[in-house]
Ligand SMILES: Cc1cc2nc3c(=O)[nH]c(=O)nc-3n(C[C@H](O)[C@H](O)[C@H](O)COP(=O)(O)O)c2cc1C
């Protein structure tokens with residue numbers, strides 16, 4: 001099997017990445033509640049750098065405390081956070097791996113609102129439809145402040161000598177909330193026709209370019225197949241693929257260096273990360289969804305009672321039946337490739353060298369990003385280097401990691417992949433194996 005295409009360098013604007021496999025955003029709640037970073041997070045990211053990926057895209061880094069999805073992720077909201085990010089980037093680069101930080105404002109798409117802001121702010125007054133957390137639409141002045149916060153966070157990433165920033169524009173985060181007609185019900189200049197719904201994203205891109213210049217890598221993760229009704233059929237229709245392709249062209253014109261193709265107008269979603277719906281894990285750890293927000297009783301019934309839980313599980317897993325999991329977003333990625341001339345990354349299920357190789361050779365994407373299969377096998381790229389097509393114990397897409405990370409450390413929870421439960425626990429906890437500064441804020 002040839003793996004030539006995988007090991008070709010990839011240019012993303014001013015940044016050159018050594019190969020075509022990037023780690024996609026994935027991390028647990030490894031940082032401190034106040035948004036300062038920890039040694040645990042450094043351990044986590046360095047593990048993948050050591051495993052041979054060309055670049056790491058950090059898990060979402062909130063640009064403002066109000067924009068977090070869950071507490072316990074390092075923020076990039078103030079200059080005092082710079083030393084942590086600088087050190088993290090330095091440690092990752094020791095392994096010839098680039099570090100791109102993903103900037104997020106979650107808007108209404110929150111899993112745990114946290115201490116300070118019980119009410120979310122987003123593009124709309126409508127609560128998030130799965131968990132039902134309350135939300136109110138931002139005023140135009142508030143939107144301006146968020147645009148500026150993104151620009152300042154990007155400036156900090158550059159000052160911390162990181163290799164680039166990616167905007168968390170997919171999966172229901174604030175950018176999606178403005179872009180999608182399934183969510184954006186505004187009647188002002190940020191709502192209505194596509195041009196106006198795209199205004200917020202384009203303003204952020206231009207504001208970042210103003211702060212960091214043209215020679216700093218800037219990516220945008222975007223949901224191309226919004227598939228809004230695939231999870232909750234009573235919701236309004238989202239953007240068509242053609243609409244999203246128009247947005248991709250505008251993003252390119254505004255100065256984005258690469259697009260990162262994902263799917264869905266919420267997180268999680270049957271298409272992202274595609275895989276099983278492990279109901280027994282969900283009831284153990286998704287307490288916030290079960291017990292808060294507007295849909296407490298509905299979620300209790302759906303997640304806890306048979307046959308509703310079985311029916312929901314079937315409903316969740318149904319799109320994969322026809323689309324498959326590995327490369328689920330490749331048709332969308334191909335469409336984006338044909339619409340723009342900047343590089344296109346694709347996320348979704350990748351863990352087989354020959355599949356990745358063919359996708360790149362066919363021109364469906366320029367590179368792939370991987371999350372869960374790297375959680376299962378951080379050395380996956382080393383296996384590819386040795387000529388293996390797949391890791392001996394691949395990721396099963398069971399999604400137990402996804403539903404555990406809210407309350408337990410992120411790691412692979414698929415017991416069948418280990419010799420014993422003890423081995424699994426040891427492996428999951430190994431990320432805490434740090435020196436005397438264990439758990440302390442690095443600032
Ligand atoms: C535990 C977990 C956390 C994630 N966090 C983020 C995130 O912060 N930002 C983001 O854009 N995607 C996030 N994702 C989505 C992944 O980056 C990726 O796009 C998705 O899992 C599909 O890729 P995979 O099949 O290789 O896992 C997360 C996924 C998982 C499982």
Ligand code: SF4
Pocket residue numbers: 275372373375376394395396397398399400401402411412413414417
């Ligand atoms: S728990 Fe392990 S096998 Fe299951 S999806 Fe996560 S990484 Fe893959």
